[in-house]
Amino acid sequence: MDLKNKNILVTGADGFIGSHLVEALLEEGCTVKAFTYYNSFNSWGWLDTFHEEKLNEIEVFPGDIRDPNGVRTAVNDADVVFHLAALIGIPFSYHSPDSYVDTNIKGTLNVLHACKDCDIERVIVTSTSEVYGTAKYVPIDEKHPLQGQSPYSASKIGADKIAESFYRSFNTPVVIARPFNTYGPRQSARAVIPTIITQLLNGSRKIELGSLHPTRDLNYEISIGDLGKLIIGLINPDAEIISKDIRKRPKKSEVERLVCDNSLMQELAGWKPQVSLKEGLVKTIEWFKNRENLRKYKWDIYNV
Numbered sequence: 001m002d003l004k005n006k007n008i009l010v011t012g013a014d015g016f017i018g019s020h021l022v023e024a025l026l027e028e029g030c031t032v033k034a035f036t037y038y039n040s041f042n043s044w045g046w047l048d049t050f051h052e053e054k055l056n057e058i059e060v061f062p063g064d065i066r067d068p069n070g071v072r073t074a075v076n077d078a079d080v081v082f083h084l085a086a087l088i089g090i091p092f093s094y095h096s097p098d099s100y101v102d103t104n105i106k107g108t109l110n111v112l113h114a115c116k117d118c119d120i121e122r123v124i125v126t127s128t129s130e131v132y133g134t135a136k137y138v139p140i141d142e143k144h145p146l147q148g149q150s151p152y153s154a155s156k157i158g159a160d161k162i163a164e165s166f167y168r169s170f171n172t173p174v175v176i177a178r179p180f181n182t183y184g185p186r187q188s189a190r191a192v193i194p195t196i197i198t199q200l201l202n203g204s205r206k207i208e209l210g211s212l213h214p215t216r217d218l219n220y221e222i223s224i225g226d227l228g229k230l231i232i233g234l235i236n237p238d239a240e241i242i243s244k245d246i247r248k249r250p251k252k253s254e255v256e257r258l259v260c261d262n263s264l265m266q267e268l269a270g271w272k273p274q275v276s277l278k279e280g281l282v283k284t285i286e287w288f289k290n291r292e293n294l295r296k297y298k299w300d301i302y303n304v
Helices: 016-027 045-049 068-075 090-095 097-117 151-170 192-201 224-235 263-269 277-289
Strands: 007-011 031-037 058-063 080-083 122-126 174-177 206-209 215-217 221-223 240-243
Touching: 007 016, 007 068, 016 031, 016 045, 031 045, 031 068, 058 068, 068 097, 080 097, 090 097, 090 151, 097 122, 097 151, 122 151, 151 174, 192 206, 192 224, 192 277, 206 224, 215 224, 221 224, 224 240, 224 277
Parallel strands: 007 031, 007 080, 031 058, 080 122, 122 174, 206 240
Antiparallel strands: 215 221
């Protein structure tokens, strides 16, 4: 699908991936409406860091994905919707699971209803590799069973299945995308790479992490422990890793292994990895070295 000159709505545009997507869509010549989370500070998240010239190209729509009326208003004049708005933290989902159902499942339902009624050309629902849980076989492809190993992952499974049902029941043109372990500038402090980098750049020599043995797919499979050592080597080789119980997931909730089969993406979009893990980490570290960026992170607490 050619997106040039299309009216694009991005929910979750104020977040890590959403803000980068907004920039990419502008470069493609799209007209972009950025759905941000309404709050009393009138914060637009990472969009607030955009240069004024770029920000003037965007229509910002503050709202709440849980409210069907605001969602319908935002969707009404769009051609394509990229739905990224979600609660993402896994530890927070252990003690506030209701909020994940309201935001991730009901919020996605609101988007789908609006897209169906407004005759949207395409809606891309952003899921997560967490829906697969610990790999039963590798690499993980689209046929892998779904396993709700945390309230967060269960809520994303629910959102995926609601999206699938709209395709099957109403022929709503839905695509479900399941990214594996993204990282880079602007990523939440709840993710492991910003956790490591921010501790190191703020001078800590004892880097606090949770379980070290699980593996993740950052385009290249690696254990959390080895990832930590790699980043330490790039910033301060004298630092060491401390595994803290408070940062560990419950045993049956921990996703032990994620390895992506990206062949379908290569087949459909011609996508291939272009950046090595080390190169990607170096670029990410450079972004965090900017004091204006680094000071936005509460590095000395456990960010749930």
